[in-house]
Amino acid sequence: MGIDPGLSRCGYGLVMRRESGGRLQAGAAGVIETEPGRPLPERLQALQIELRSLLGEFRPDVVVVERVFFQVNVRTAMSVGQASGLALAEAAAAGCEVAQYTPNEVKQALVGYGGATKEQVQRMVEQVLLMEPLEGPPDVFDALALAVCHLTTVPFQRAVSAALRAAAERPARLSVVRSER
């Protein structure tokens, strides 16, 4: 379950792989919205309740939360930090494994380079999950992208680690083939 933390809009998206090696499929996805006119503590509490309820309903194995940096947008930085704190604490409380990726890591994993646009990420999410092009707030796609990033990055990282371990145990012997000509 990917979570794109935010106070006004917090995206979430469930992605699963039904069988080992099978393709990725989107489950539920949506946005939790809190009313900008309400006091901050009430909005954070409302977000906390919704997140807890989603985690209880979907029981994801892994919760993937965007890792945010504060230089990006000072105006919304505070509320993004507060929302991400709630998401991380609730995920841990629900007993989920937690992973975090920066926006650049997500773009790198999905589109191949960190400078990809939001539209490129959205198209890749639709392609990987075989979804119809959807109208929706970008937070939903960002959440699905986080989940896809984790599910595609982790097997690759494990394969690399396994290869490195194997290489360390059994040093490669390069047989140099000399050309006869």
Added chain:
Amino acid sequence: MGIDPGLSRCGYGLVMRRESGGRLQAGAAGVIETEPGRPLPERLQALQIELRSLLGEFRPDVVVVERVFFQVNVRTAMSVGQASGLALAEAAAAGCEVAQYTPNEVKQALVGYGGATKEQVQRMVEQVLLMEPLEGPPDVFDALALAVCHLTTVPFQRAVSAALRAAAERPARLSVVRSER
């Protein structure tokens, strides 16, 4: 109950006024610490559990949380934001009134000007609460200072509002006294 949010150290301090117009007294005060070596979601969850337990134990009428800005210290900004989000949500969930003040507002209320040093704030906290000079992490004093700030600021603000309302209802009549000489 004042809360100085932080992930490594989160200060809390209970201040009460036993009778209307009576002096302020410190109740419990301390720091919640989370282990820097543990994963972030676990640390946030641990902080959440401790905050919830303190709020349940002390049942404060008002929770006063420092309002932080991110320009101050980029390195710790993220975790301070995350911790403050938890504190605000837990306070709202516990049914407490929530107030927030900036560090400058606290200094202004306690020492009289926003540029006061941490030591000056600490001395004022000790004086107002008739405490023995204490050795302790600054987070404890910051938390107590927040509570004192609220308890001294709010009656003053109410008095000003009441005076302004009264003035609006009954326009002041200035009697101009002319000098006979």
